[in-house]
């Protein structure tokens with residue numbers, strides 16, 4: 001096999017270069033172990049090869065143009081092809097490509113970014129976020145949270161407070177601590193997870209867990225009180241923190257009822273436990289605010305971020321550290337024996353600064369709040385009438401769509417049929433990336449999308465729903 005054109009350095013790969021898809025796939029399955037992938041299956045069938053991107057579209061090696069309604073992996077909020085982000089990386093690489101932040105050393109982009117993030121994070125009831133700890137991913141950031149939370153309670157001479165409560169079907173990363181905090185049963189089943197001192201409660205998913213006749217508001221309160229029950233079951237003096245995503249993203253865009261977060265806040269306040277808001281997906285505009293806790297009005301002590309802080313152009317993550325924790329670490333802590341080589345990486349921080357400036361200039365959070373968010377909601381409402389759709393809901397600039405067998409009774413399909421995957425495959429084949437979480441289809445498109453592009457996306461979504469419906473009818477799986 002001639003691999004010379006595949007393994008050429010990136011600078012030599014021209015934008016419109018023709019690709020030998022088969023050769024790339026062969027090399028891919030021979031050498032590249034992909035994340036969250038059936039490795040045997042992928043070796044047999046070959047992966048889709050994405051070669052370039054612009055605005056809200058990606059292209060594969062066969063020249064197909066695909067509307068990326070998942071923003072890569074919930075990252076590319078500013079859209080693809082933003083030259084100023086590439087320029088920022090280039091300039092910083094030529095000035096100072098790397099230096100570490102250990103041993104009382106710092107670098108200018110990291111300082112500027114920490115100050116910028118602190119200025120963007122709103123204070124609630126006088127609680128401020130004046131400090132930031134940097135990592136390179138959401139998973140690492142949640143590991144940092146575990147270390148920081150336990151250190152906090154140790155310093156306050158309550159070392160017995162170790163347990164962190166999370167939720168089923170939550171996603172908090174793929175490291176040992178991240179996967180343990182997450183509530184994905186498939187992940188726990190591999191590698192003896194969760195690690196000790198992590199507990200889970202059920203998620204606030206009204207569609208699945210609401211009882212007949214129960215209002216959404218009442219369900220929200222009941223779901224929040226599962227936290228109080230768990231605290232009492234474990235012993236309030238043993239619980240260190242509660243971690244949650246504002247909206248469960250990877251779990252399927254699970255939107256909590258409006259009553260949920262205020263009740264959670266009441267409970268964490270009552271028992272004095274720390275609140276961690278994992279905003280790896282929902283910070284930086286996706287809910288119409290810089291940070292998601294602003295939308296729901298709760299008061300986290302720690303906020304996890306990653307992904308869209310650089311619009312995914314370069315890895316960067318971190319934790320916004322609220323006053324309550326920061327004060328203890330600064331005044332009582334001594335050395336915090338924790339950190340990463342790439343904490344405060346100057347190039348990643350420079351790209352983040354350029355990205356935040358761009359998002360501010362183009363008012364991307366404001367667009368979501370006042371323009372494209374409401375428009376997406378309006379257009380999604382129309383899908384409610386589709387015979388396959390049991391629920392269509394949006395939050396900010398993301399949406400979930402539940403595919404059901406029986407619209408009247410909301411009966412779900414047998415999971416073994418893989419209806420969500422059928423729909424997802426139709427999407428790919430029709431030039432749309434929409435993700436399937438079981439039979440819940442989800443999107444989170446770039447925040448630069450126009451109304452006309454939303455209209456184009458809706459045509460594609462409808463086409464794929466119709467194609468899935470046709471398949472099911474042809475196979476006799478649906479009347």
Ligand code: PMP
Nearest residue numbers: 137138139171172173278280281
């Ligand atoms: N937390 C949340 C809420 C996430 O959605 C993710 C990734 N999707 C992570 C943490 C982990 O981030 P990473 O993949 O960057 O480690």
